[in-house]
Amino acid sequence: MRQGTLLYAQSGGVTAVINATASAVIQEARARGVKVLAARNGILGALREDLIDTSREPISAIRALAHTPGGAFGSCRYKLKSLQQDAARYDRLLAVLQAHGVRWFLYNGGNDSADTALKVSELARERGVELSCIGVPKTIDNDLAVTDTCPGFGSAAKYTAVSVREAALDVAAMAETSTRVFIYEAMGRHAGWLAAAGGLAGSGPDEAPQVILLPERAYDEAAFLAKVRAVVDQVGYCVVVASEGIATADGTFVADAGGGKDSFGHTQLGGVAAHLAGRVKDQLGLKVHWTVPDYLQRSARHIASKTDLEQAQAVGRAAVRLALAGHNGVMPVIVRSSDKPYRWKIESAPLAKIANHEKKMPASFIRKDGFGITDKARAYLQPLIKGEAPLPYGPDGLPKYVTLKNVGVKKKLEPFDA
CATH class of the missing domain: 3.40.50.450 (Rossmann fold)
Structure with missing residues (x-):
């Protein structure tokens, strides 16, 4: 040894x-x-x-x-x-x-x-x-510099793309008499990689998500509402993927939760989907549903x-x-x-x-209108979500995960208040 x-x-x-x-x-x-x-x-x-x-x-x-x-x-x-x-x-x-x-x-x-x-x-x-x-x-x-991608991102990206595609099928089926706008909130404080991955759910100009809001572009409410209105008029419904970190031109987070700072000194965010849903309902009079997958994005093994x-x-x-x-x-x-x-x-x-x-989305990955991703972004993102990683399931129909014993070692020093 x-x-x-x-x-x-x-x-x-x-x-x-x-x-x-x-x-x-x-x-x-x-x-x-x-x-x-x-x-x-x-x-x-x-x-x-x-x-x-x-x-x-x-x-x-x-x-x-x-x-x-x-x-x-x-x-x-x-x-x-x-x-x-x-x-x-x-x-x-x-x-x-x-x-x-x-x-x-x-x-x-x-x-x-x-x-x-x-x-x-x-x-x-x-x-x-x-x-x-x-x-x-x-x-x-996915915001670490130097590395092409970060372990953990590919699986969260796959979860996001799959969830957005499945939800879009639901919305499309119900749009005639029910929900016209669906808003999915993705994690991402200053970098929109995960929201961008939602764009893999569709490929054609009318396919969901029709709108992606990224923190790399300043949020303009008037432009956003106009885009949603135009998509609904043309397609019949609109699916929006919004990064939690979108901010206005002056740098104010749209979803500042007012909860102060976390231990890393970051502003506590939360609720961008709910905020956007409220504005769409109030300003456009459309029925809206929204979701915040939160921890589901990072735990979906x-x-x-x-x-x-x-x-x-x-x-x-x-x-x-x-x-x-x-x-x-x-x-x-x-x-x-x-x-x-x-x-x-x-x-x-x-x-x-x-x-x-901090590695942000390059401008070449963002569509000129700011509401989608480019072919260059797809070429980068697509390989990262490919392939399945099977896991064992038990007779109860649930995955068989492991819990370690985590036996501690004997301490040798005086206690310390961290």
């Missing part, structure tokens, strides 16, 4: 395939004789020295993680500030890692997690601590993309290999070689080029 322990932690909102990454990490490390600890509830577990011994889990359970949604070890929305502002927490984190012989730290998350992994790698280098910090990509928002599952596992294996090879402050990223046929590979990229950089 190699000398040292690997610590794995999950961060932020979980996905349908983040556990597939965890499964790949643990299996790759085991194959190389490395013990894996997991932080309970992400970075909070590391700070509290609340660590899980994954070696207590049978290989069957670790393999079953690959088809189990959620976050097997618990995740959290908790962002460490600068090395100066949060010096005590960074000192504590290094102390915990050293107390448990951790030489390799893998942090599986989005942009803020990449930033934390980068800071920890810099601090370890500065202190002369033998530690490799590797960021592992994950987010359904039953309709996961095969491409997404394979990429989630690939970055997990690559992260372990990079760590054991002595790399520090890097992330395994997905590089697209071609669209047709779709080919991709894994490379390494510096966390400094990923942390605090």
Whole structure:
């Protein structure tokens, strides 16, 4: 067995395939004789020295993680500030890692997690601590820089496209005497990737969704209402996919929930579909239905993309290999070689080029009128939702997911208030 322990932690909102990454990490490390600890509830577990011994889990359970949604070890929305502002927490984190012989730290998350992994790698280098910090990509928002796509996005995109297509068939059937406008709210604060994926539900000019609202374009209510009216007059009904992060020209979120900031400093959003539905009903007099799938988008493992599952596992294996090879402050990223046929590979990229950089939809992906996606966007999105990822079902008709024992390791340090 190699000398040292690997610590794995999950961060932020979980996905349908983040556990597939965890499964790949643990299996790759085991194959190389490395013990894996997991932080309970992400970075909070590391700070509290609340660590899980994954070696207590049978290989069957670790393999079953690959088809189990959620976050097997618990995740959290908790962002460490600068090395100066949060010096005590960074000192504590290094102390915990050293107390448990951790030489390799893998942090599986989005942009803020990449930033934390980068800071920890810099601090370890500065202190002369033998530690490799590797960021592992994950987010359904698909907004990480450098990587072509983010594990978790493809499955959420597939769920969105399928749901919009199915709902559109329902609306089309009922439009003559009932609902004329249906509004689907997709996740996405500053980047409209998930809303754009809804555009895959149709291809022709009159096929649903006929309107997509993206945060990359300023929301103009008059233009939106005019578009909806025109579509209803021509098609008989209108399906709208709206990103939760759409904002007016002055930067005001249309769906600012008024709930203050979350732990990452983000404005709490919610209710854009309800708001738009109200405006359509009041201004156009049309019957409207709306939906907010919310967590369903990121937990729908039953309709996961095969491409997404394979990429989630690939970055997990690559992260372990990079760590054991002595790399520090890097992330395994997905590089697209071609669209047709779709080919991709894994490379390494510096966390400094990923942390605090947000990848938005390029202008070439957005239709000139701002209400749809282009063929270039389809060429990018389509391969990411392809293929099915079957999972076992039980006699009750429900998927057979796994719940780990998550046995904790004995603490060696004094308690710490994170």
